[in-house]
Amino acid sequence: MNQPEHELAKKIVQHLDYGVDQLEPGTRERLAAARRVALSRYREAPQAVLGLAWAGQAVEWVTERHLHSARMMAAAAALMIAMAGVVYWQSINPVNELADIDTGLLTDELPLNAFLDKGFDSWLKRSSR
Amino acid sequence: MRCVTQPSAQPKATPLATQKELSDFFAEVERRAYKQALFAVRDDHQALDIVQDAMLKLTEKYSARPPAELPPLFQRILQNTVRDHFRRQKVRSLWTTPLSGLFGGDPDNEADPLETLEVADDSQFSEPPAQQVERSQVLAFIEKAIESLPARQRQAFLLRYWEELDVTATAKIMGCSEGSVKTHCSRATHALGVILRKQGITL
Numbered sequence: 001m002n003q004p005e006h007e008l009a010k011k012i013v014q015h016l017d018y019g020v021d022q023l024e025p026g027t028r029e030r031l032a033a034a035r036r037v038a039l040s041r042y043r044e045a046p047q048a049v050l051g052l053a054w055a056g057q058a059v060e061w062v063t064e065r066h067l068h069s070a071r072m073m074a075a076a077a078a079l080m081i082a083m084a085g086v087v088y089w090q091s092i093n094p095v096n097e098l099a100d101i102d103t104g105l106l107t108d109e110l111p112l113n114a115f116l117d118k119g120f121d122s123w124l125k126r127s128s129r
Numbered sequence: 130m131r132c133v134t135q136p137s138a139q140p141k142a143t144p145l146a147t148q149k150e151l152s153d154f155f156a157e158v159e160r161r162a163y164k165q166a167l168f169a170v171r172d173d174h175q176a177l178d179i180v181q182d183a184m185l186k187l188t189e190k191y192s193a194r195p196p197a198e199l200p201p202l203f204q205r206i207l208q209n210t211v212r213d214h215f216r217r218q219k220v221r222s223l224w225t226t227p228l229s230g231l232f233g234g235d236p237d238n239e240a241d242p243l244e245t246l247e248v249a250d251d252s253q254f255s256e257p258p259a260q261q262v263e264r265s266q267v268l269a270f271i272e273k274a275i276e277s278l279p280a281r282q283r284q285a286f287l288l289r290y291w292e293e294l295d296v297t298a299t300a301k302i303m304g305c306s307e308g309s310v311k312t313h314c315s316r317a318t319h320a321l322g323v324i325l326r327k328q329g330i331t332l
Contacts, residue, residue, distance in 0.1 A: 005318040009290040011332035012271055012321060016291055019268045020160045030177055031163055035155040038184035042148045042192055069217075075224040 146196045154199050155184055158292075162207055165287050168276050169211045179214055183207040201298040204288060208302055267330055274324040278317055281305075285313035286321075 104110045114120050146154070159180060166176035183206045191202050275283055281303070288299045289310070300307045325332065 005315060005322075008322050008332065009286070009314075009318050012275075012318075013290050015264075015268050015271050015332070016161075016164065016275075018264065019272060020164055022265070022268070023160055023163070027163065027173065027177070028160070031159045031180065032156075034177065034181035034184055035152065035159055037181065038155065038188045039148060039152055041185060041188050042151060072221060072224060079224075 145193050146199060150196045151188065151192060151199070154196065154203070158200070158203060159184070161291060162203070165207065165291075166211055168272070168283060168287070169280065170214060171276065175214065179207070179210045183210045186210070200292065201294060201302060204292055204294065204298075205302045208284060208288075267332075270325065270328050270330060271321070274321050277324070278320060282313045282317035282320065285310050286317035289314050 101110075101114060104114065162180045162183065163176055166179040167173060170176055170179065183203065186206050187199070187203050191199075191206075194202065275286070278286070284303060285299060288294050288302060289296070294302070296307045296310050300310045303310060303313075
């Protein structure tokens, strides 16, 4: 039963070849159509693959029939906007102010405003109880 | 049989591939390429798209190569296209699945591997029906077994034995060492042997 790997592989491949011959006519037809489309782009002298070839590719990638990537980019843009929003919100958030007050409390360097705040007064009374 | 031959047989100043040669090459390789893509993505539409993309890329960018260089080049493009497909699918499902309700896109439904099994065409009368059925059943098992292999093993096996590329070319296409190509191939063949034996199939 220990036939050499090569032989087994060969036999498997023979079956695969058989499978290829059995492909449905519809699939064959579509493959042939795909081939024709590809060959229609054939040029005797293909464009020089030099210099800014990548730029061309990038532009092509962005513009040409990449509908789903447009959708992806919309999603990415939405994400960026959301992230910018979060950063902005965090920067104006009163959390920083609160942190300052806490630090002041802990280091006994409270700003004057804190003593003018009635809420602070009542909180002190409540918490000292 | 196949035109996958030794590049050394080609003289140095070879003429570049003509449109006819390219066409012949595609006609010869396209069905196997389709099957390869199908084993990987398990969806016939996507497999067709991948083959078409690979053909387009080869024609647009690399037709200025001698015909002997086409097979390994095409295989590399094909494998890259399959990989890109998976990468894109991953990114897409990451971002658009939660949004698909909003955009109305249909979520990629998992393809049932049974649906992609090729069943023999009834119109073949060249051999007796019983034999035909048996053969197509064996084929179905083999194709399923190949689908179930780890991607790298399947890739190595198909490139080496089906596309008849040598170890060096396969290693280059897969971007790994020749040693690991051999390991992948041997593991793949071994695994296939075990699977087939379990099904009681002797080839």
